[in-house]
Amino acid sequence: MGQANRQRDANANGSTLVDLSKSSTREWIAGSAFALPYLLIAGTFLFGPLLLALYMSLYDWNALDPAQSQFLGLENYRILLSDPDFWNALWNTVYFVVLTVPPIVVGSLLLALGVNREVRGQWLLRTVFFSPYVLTVAVVGLLWTELFNASGLVSYYLGGGNWLTSHDLAMPAIAIATIWWQLAFNFIILLAARQNVSDRLYEAAKLDGASSWRMMRDITIPQMQNPLVFVVIVTFVNSFQVFGQPFIMTDGGPSFSTTTIVLYLYDTAFTGRQFGYAAAVGYVLFMILIAVSATSYYFLGGDD
């Protein structure tokens, strides 16, 4: 490959040198032209709205005639902090996060480590655990609504009547459906991460007579640190933004015990038509997510 290629490279360099000055402006034009469609769309539907939301959150926004909107300054944020409905939604969300993040992270890790062993039917197991990934939240929500019904499978075998109309059981029911649905993504990421850990490390440890618990603690977990941090943050961010499951399964009830923060935002905006206030809720949610992601990144210490 070497000789002929090098020869051609030399030729190529030689002949492009001539029109390099002319082509650099052209390259600028071509470069920006190729980037333009994405930048236009991202500007209109991603970056622009981020600024618009901040702007809207300072107003009593009038959706029919934005020019009639009344400037409030930080009033929306002040009202929000003393709004019991907002705090209720925030605590419900935190409760949901606590119910879902640990089982999803630990569960997917255990399944990934288990399937990674050379078990019979590895393909089958991987397919089963990954499959809920391709389901829409509508199917997940409706399916588990039936399972948790008064006459559904869960109540029949575990009791509890209709879980979704019970003040204490509605949120755990939504959490169970979510765990079943969301484990898949983490499972695949962690399985790939585990397969990337070199076998040599384990062989060396075995020679030293390390127990499997020690190998898990001193090799597996540290070697998988980056994907684990990634999985924790992604699961947290997803759980914090939960919407479809309570929207479909309980519509926030009974007596607002499953109204999560995004459900609250959605209702304020599209039922209550308080767009400015809803934008403020969105921004507070944004700040919380950034703060918690940054903190967990800092403490769990993903390198680079």
Place this chain on the structure above:
Amino acid sequence: MSTRSRTRALLDDVSLTSDRLRTIGLYAALYGTAFLFMLPYWYMFATSFMTRDLVYAEVPHLIPWDLTFYWYEYLLNNSLIVQWTANTVILAGITTLVVILIDAMIAYSLTRLDWPGRRAIFAIIVASFMVPGIVNLVPVYIIVSELGLVNSVWGVVLPSAANPLGVFMLVQFFKDIPEELEEAARLDGFSRLRVFTHIVLPLMRSALAALGLFIFIWTWNAFVWPLLIFQDDSMYTLPIGLVTLQDNLGITEPGVIMTSAVVASVPLLLVFLVMQKPLVRAVEMQGTTK
């Protein structure tokens, strides 16, 4: 390898060593969990084929002793499910094409062309990956309605078209295209556009396919955005149609609901079974995205 041969050796051994117990425990845990994972699917499929008597029986049934297609016929005759399926395919198809095209274009520009500001722009795109979609729910809705795109396919396609994840994934791949290939083509008088369409895109087929598969499934399943934008029941996608079925029929029929869930999920479950590899790859690529 070593585990398997050890397992076999242990199976010959009559005494229950701790290793053998551990293997049994591993299998029991994995297959037990797999069984629990499969139960909801089984319930969904079984219920869709059950007669009304079985669906409403006092004791929940798991096996459709009396098979019927009643619910499927009912759904066909009493809902727009065929229309919704077509809408979903069209929406997911358009979105996939648009995302692949504009993401590939900018990824090519960012890795292959030299223009001022491209590094800064790439950094901003990577950072925008962290913006939770929900923050933009209200302002994007306002913009979409100002543009008159409510109840239009484009009102759903455009807001999801600028996909930072796709750009990031493709940039990793475009970096690996050998420079020489492109230079040779340029010397042959290929324009940038021709290099892109005739060399870059064909070379990146498998990466684009993985991204496309991921976007297709994502859009097929999308919920919040179609729920907001499609206000006419003839425009609904499957997820939205499913959720409104109950209200439209005026009654809650578990048979109908489970049957509609089957219709909405079977196409993707089949795609999943056939194309598991590229999908796993697309997910793994996200794991290395950080």
